[in-house]
Amino acid sequence: MKSSVVFFCVVAALLLLGAPTAVDAAMCDPSELTPCAAAILNSSPPSSLCCSxxxxxxxxxxxxxxxxxxxxxxxxxxxxxxxxxxxxxxx
Structure with missing residues (x-):
């Protein structure tokens, strides 16, 4: 259950940012944003991995x-x- 919360937090970060409409679906993977979960949920500073x-x-x-x-x-x-x-x- 905790991992799904982290996953959704990461995906949420992506939702906030927006992007070009023509995107290759194969490269879009919300799970890539898992390193940002703590920053999103706890309002802590994002890590360099998260930013990357x-x-x-x-x-x-x-x-x-x-x-x-x-x-x-x-x-x-x-x-x-x-x-x-x-x-x-x-x-």
């Missing part, structure tokens, strides 16, 4: 944002993205 993963998954953010199960993590994810210097596109 956010940047690599940025093209998927709009796709993630459309997933209703991730919407509850959006506010925390926006803060983490801002802390990492990852731009949040509008979708």
């Amino acid at each position: 993963r956010l940047k690599s998954q940025a093209p998927c953010f709009c796709q993630y944002q459309k997933n209703p199960s991730l919407s509850k993590y959006i506010s925390g994810g926006r803060k983490v993205a801002a802390a990492c210097g990852v731009p949040i596109p509008s979708c």
Whole structure:
């Protein structure tokens, strides 16, 4: 159960950021954002690994944002993205 919460937190971070609409679905993997879970859930500073993963998954953010199960993590994810210097596109 705890791992699913972490997974959803990571995905939420992606939802917050938005991205280009033409994204290769094969490279979009919300589980890549697992290192950001603590930062999203606990409002702690994101790790360098978290920031790196956010940047690599940025093209998927709009796709993630459309997933209703991730919407509850959006506010925390926006803060983490801002802390990492990852731009949040509008979708």
